[in-house]
Amino acid sequence: MHRFMRSPMAASWALASPVVLILTFFLLLPIGMITALSFWGSTEFSIYPAFQFDNYEYLFGSSVVRAVFIKTFTFAVITWAITLVIGFTVAYFLTFHVRTLTWQVVLFMVCTIPFLTSNIIRMISWVPFLGRNGIANKTLMDLGLTQEPVEWLLFSEFAVILAFVHLYSLFMVVPIFNTMMRIDKSLIEAARDAGASGFQILTNVVIPLTKPGIMIGSIFVVALVMGDFITVRFMSGSQVANVGRLISNDIGLLQYPSAAATAVVLLCTVLIIIAIMLKFVDIRKEL
């Protein structure tokens, strides 16, 4: 023991210990507990320690659960695609069209200001806008584009995706902007010198060099959308289900083992998606 205390190993362990402790107590332990719980059994009114696969059998056997997972993927993919286009465009504009650093900072702050409010409030503020007698429908009818109020604006999948895009676009803008700002401007000039058109510069220089930022933003958006339940509940008026809502319903019914099993499957799904994404792009130099 004495010898260990003096060794260089001891200093390394001592320096690493705060992070190790935090990760152990707040990450590994809860995940371990959830995993353990997912093997427990339950009846309508009680849960009991066990090691059985009933919860997983139900999860993988149920067509309802499969449909909910597919719906969750669909939300993730659509939100990812839209936020990517918005995030890339905003970052590109800020980086290459805004000339001075001051204006870049000012406009970037403007992008972030809405995010100083809670995301529940930002979500709910869509309700009076999209509702049956909301601003959107009023405007459409005043313009004579429709006679009847459009029903699918609120409490629909459209509303869910709209809210997702609104809530999570910034998570795409920030990492892409960060990576793009680090592109040496002389590379763009060199490309132009070599005869590249604006579009060729975009596809041959800007996009390849922005890939790590795109990937980090994509991980944020996919992880957030896959794990969300409150946006789906509010914006769909409880008419659409995703995996987060499955878990929240189980918890509401005190079916903790089932909720834990769903959470474990969701966690593994997201980890697999991220692992696949990281296979394509090396983000290490961005971290």
Next chain:
Amino acid sequence: MRTKNDLELVSVTKRYGSAVAVDNVSHLFAPGAYICLLGPAGCGKSSTLRMIAGHESVTQGSILLDGRDISKLPPARRGTAMMFQSYALFPHMTILDNVAFSLKMQGIDKKARHARAFSLLELVGMEALALRLPAQLSGGQQQRAALARALITSPQVLLLDEPLSALDPFLRLRMRGELKKLQRELGISFVHVTHGQDEALALADEVVVMNNAVIEQSGTARDVFNMPKTEFVARFLGGHNVISLQGQRFALRSDRLRLVDAAAQGLDAAVTSTEFLGTHVALGLMGPQEVALTAMIPEEEFYAAPIETGASVRMGWNDQDLHPLSA
């Protein structure tokens, strides 16, 4: 006499808002020559180069290459190519793809463009490193790759923006020799921007000295050095003393100042420093009216009769070495 690859500036002006970077400059560059644009920071030399390249718009005036006005054309259609100060190699592409980039932009198929890129890499002695990424190369190797990339479009004029400033002193000397050799082999004009007078004198067939947005003087390196027109040129090129005699300013090369007897024609000065430079010893002198002078004394002459700092000496010269200055 006009030749095929004439590059000419006609009353070229560049303004950034109210600031004038290049002020009504006209100049016909020597054809097929190694040209150095020399000047201190902010003199307009880089703006001039970037206007020729097409990376900066021309506020007024024209740039003619081979008889046509190129000042409104996009960079790739001008017959110029630029090598950037930081080399600007694309970090995500191999050296081969970097060199082949402009051919890819023209839509030339992979096999043909790689063959051509490879031949250019051979020209700069980089064929063995064709498949490396830029980050895996040294500064000198990156520069050669950048050179190959600029040359692949067969430009009539190669523009180099402080190409040697990112290299260490040893490599700088070697690369400057290679640049000169390459220019001779290719026979095209090189326009090289630098703030190093030694670099300009060593490389250039034509030195163009710029200051305060205008060309102060241009000519062969030897003419500019030996016959500076203005005090600025004499001081910027170095190796000169500027002295006033009978109300007239003269440039006098510091190696033409000699130690003379007290009775001879000359100036009395106090020695403020001595520096051994190998072949010569540089004497720092304080002459009459607090004029600082430098004299280069051959080292064997100096050590035959060493002089201490603080000593009083008399410095003389031959009158034909005095070169009158206009400003």
